[in-house]
Each structure stands twice: as structure tokens, then as C-alpha cells.
Amino acid sequence: MANAIPEKIRMNTTLLENLAEVAKDAALLKGVLMRIQETPNSSELVTYAPFTLFPTPVPEAAFSQALAVQTHFNTLVDKISQDAEFLQDALASTIEVDDFTARLFKIHQQIVKEGTSQSVVCGLNRSDYMLDQAEDGSSSLKQIEINTIAASFGGLSSHTPDVHRHILQLAGQLEQSERILDNNPAAGLARAVAKAWELYGSEKAVVMFLVEEGQRNIFDHRYVEKELWNRNIATMRRRFDDVSKTGSMDRDKRLFVDGQEVAVVYFRNGYMPQNYNSEKDWDARLMMERSLAVKCPDISTHLVGTKKVQQVLATPGVLEKFFPHQPQVVDQIRATFAGLYTLDMGPEGDQTVAMALAAPDRFVLKPQREGGGNNFYGSEMCEVLQEVKDGTERTAYILMDKIHPAPVQNVLLRRDAPLQISTCLSELGVFGTYVRKGEDMVLNECVGHLLRTKSSEHSDGGVASGVAVLDNPLLF
Secondary structure (H helix, E strand, C coil): CHHHCCHHHHHCHHHHHHHHHHHHHHHHHHCCCEEEEECCCCCEEEEECCEECCCEEECHHHHHHHHHHHHHHHHHHHHHHCCHHHHHHHHCCHHHHCHHHHHHHHHHHHHHHHCCCCCEEEEEEEEEEEEEECCCCCEEEEEEEEECCCCCCCCHHHCHHHHHHHHHHHCCCHHHHHCCCCCCHHHHHHHHHHHHHHHHCCCCCEEEEECCCCCCCHHHHHHHHHHHHHCCCCEEEECHHHHHHHEEECCCCCEEECCEEEEEEEECCCCCHHHCCCHHHHHHHHHHHHCCCEEECCHHHHHHCCHHHHHHHCCCCHHHHHCCCCHHHHHHHHCCCCCEECCCCCHHHHHHHHHHHHCHHHEEEEECCCCCCCCEEHHHHHHHHHHHCCCHHHHHEEEEECCCCCCEEEEEECCCCCCCEEEEEEEEEEEEEEEEECCEEEEEEEEEEEEEEEECCCCCCCCCCCCCEEECEEEC
16 A cells, blocks of 8 residues: 555655645645644634645545445435434433433434424534455455534545645656545535525525634634635524524524524534533523524434444344335445444443453444544553443443554644654545435435544544544545
8 A cells, every 4th residue: 555655755754854844835825724723822823734745545446435325324314313213212321321412312302392393404424434454455444433513624625635736746746646636525515504595495594603612623614604605695603602692583483693593503513511511502502403493413413423323223134224125225334334332231231341351452442422532442441441341331332343444654744743754544534415305305415525644653533633634545
């Protein structure tokens, strides 16, 4: 795999260092890959998002497989979100011990009891994968997780191709630069949101981005916003606190924030416990869910992205429930599953605990959390399992086979980080969108990809958590 990078680029350290400086200047001057970086000793600093100096080789067959299965994952997520009984059964043990998931599930139950106010559903998903390398050198695509809320970097990854094309051209690798794929998830994400806005039916209503208090990744949002403004769709950015203070519903359940009618709530916040600072924030989430606004995602779709649902889907016979007459679709989806194991109370969960403790390097322990940096590996996993193995607290986790991708060499460009060649691992994300009105799926698309690369010394963590950097696939 490493041979897909030209030898004179891969081995010439001086050239790597010189190109690193050029790449930094290019990113700053051209205004691409920017983000807000908050620092302890200053207010806000605009800097480039971290990225690799060179694109990373990715097998074309695996890349095509990931793209081809995405619309099926969109359908699966939507089908599960409509199956309240399945969600109840799947999450029953988890909500007993995980307070955050329980709070989300309580809102879901209230919406199910009242009946949804809006028949339009908009999903913006990202399914993440790694290539698992077997002992014989072969590799297979395995899903890490599927993100159903605030799936990030669709905006920035729409601009990384230009960066790597530019760098490869500077290196004299014109043929390689022409092989960098076009990629514009921002346009695809905006297309789905625009369709939801259109189906809402009010030209005066806005798309509201629900955002964090301190936003480090604002330019990722801005690229999607720009696509919406290009369609003459007005947007606004508000926090939970803003919705709590100025939000209201009229008798028709239309949502108003700061006096403006909201057609679509695009959640870029609300996926971690620390996003909710008070009961007022939870009340604001409930009001938005009860409103006529299209939610992106709605609360049921948010819950589909939990690790427990991922684990239950890997149980034999479950996928067939959602695709009863489509065995080829079932096979396509199941082919991406890594081994997933329950930690529910009982003999099966006991067996999972024993298996993990006997061979900790084979597995990953996952809580019901998003945002990166939450998983447990090796000795740390053993410590957690030893502490919870005999109690219901263990049902807040699932166990997953550890994936072993093939390492490659690259240079990770970060602000204030030393320039050095690192051994790296990559993770491929595929963006999918869908819009459903009632029982009719009016849009179902795969809209682009994301490649993130990190040093092999890190077991877990994404770009937002400061571990991984943005990358591009170079197919071979």
C-alpha cells in the first residue's frame, strides 16, 4: 500500500519539510480549511484545520463498497426511527443505567405518545469505516459506527481536494494530482436541508443551526450555510439558551425563535451530556421536538445512532426484519459489520466479559457517547470491566472487535506542532442524506466522503478532539 505514494515523496524528508511550509501558506492565503481555535490566553484565533501533507492510499474496491451501501444505511436508519417497539427493546437495558440516553429516550416516548407534529423527516448521516487487515495481507471494510446527529466535516472535506492537488503539483506529481477525487458533501447536505425547507412550505421561514456556546468548527458549518444562502434560504445560528429564552410555539405548533419562524432545526449540538447545561436546555430540546419544524435529526433518529442499536443490528435475523425481501441488501450491510457483543445481564453478557478480559487487545469497549475519545482499550478496558462486570452498569457499554488497519507514513500538519514523518492510520466516512414525507422517500443519496488520519500512537479520537486530521483518499 505504501508504494502508492511516489518514492521520492515518501522518502525525501527535506522535500516533505519544504512542502509543509508551502502547504501551510497555501491554506492560510487561499482561506481554505479554516476553523475557530479557542486558546487559553486569547479570545478567538482563525487558523487552518489540521490536515495531512499527502493523500493516503485507499483501495478502490473498499471505497466503492462504502459508497454503494450508504443509501441502504440511510433506509435502515429511517426504518428503525419509525419502529418505536424496536427502539424500546433495543435500549431497554441501556436506559436503566445511562442517564443521558434515558433523558433522550424520555423525549422520544413523549413524542410517540403525542404523535409527531411534522410528517417530513430529514436525515444527514455519516457512516465511518476502517480497513481491517487480516494476517494473510487481505483487507475488508468494517464499520466503526454510524453518526445520525451533527455528522461533521462535510463542509471542510469539500475543500481538501484542492489542497492536496496543489501540494502534489508543487511536488511535480501531476498525474497523482489528477487522481484526487472531486468531493462536495456540503452541497449534498444542503440539498437535503433545502428539500426539507421546501416541503415545510413557508418561504419566510428559516433554517436554524443549533450550535454550541464555544464553536471551534464554525467554518465547517459555514460552507453548508453558504450553499443554503445560494438557494435563497435564510439561516440563523442559535444556542440552546437562545431557544430557551426567545423560543415559542403557536397554536399550530409552529416554532418561533427571536420572532422568526423556523422551518428546519439542524442540530450541530445536543449529542453529548455536557451540551445540556440546565433543565432549560432539556426543555428547549423537547419544545423543538414537539414543534412543526423539521428536525435534522428528530429524536428517534438521534437514538438510532447509539452504540447499543448498532450492536443489536448485528444480531442474526435483525436486519432481515427491516429488509424482509431484500437478501442482497442485508448481505451488503452485514458485510461491513465487525464483531459486536452484548454486555446485558445474563449468560451471553457474562461470556462477553470473560472473552474481553481474556484477550483485551482484541476488543474495544464503547459507551453510548459521540464526539470521539470515549472508548476504552487494553488495560484501561480491563479496569472498567473489572469494576462493572457484576452489575447492571456494564449494560451502558457494548464490546466490539478491534479493527487493525494497515499503517502508512505521512506528515500531519497542525498549528504549533513539529513537522515529522509519522506512522498513521486512517478512517473513511461516507455522508448520506434522505428526506421522507409521510411514507414517501423523496430523496435518498450518498453525497460524499471524508478521510481522517491520525498517528498510530493514538487509539481513539477524531479531528474535533485534536487527534485526527483531514485527508483525501488516493485510490489504487
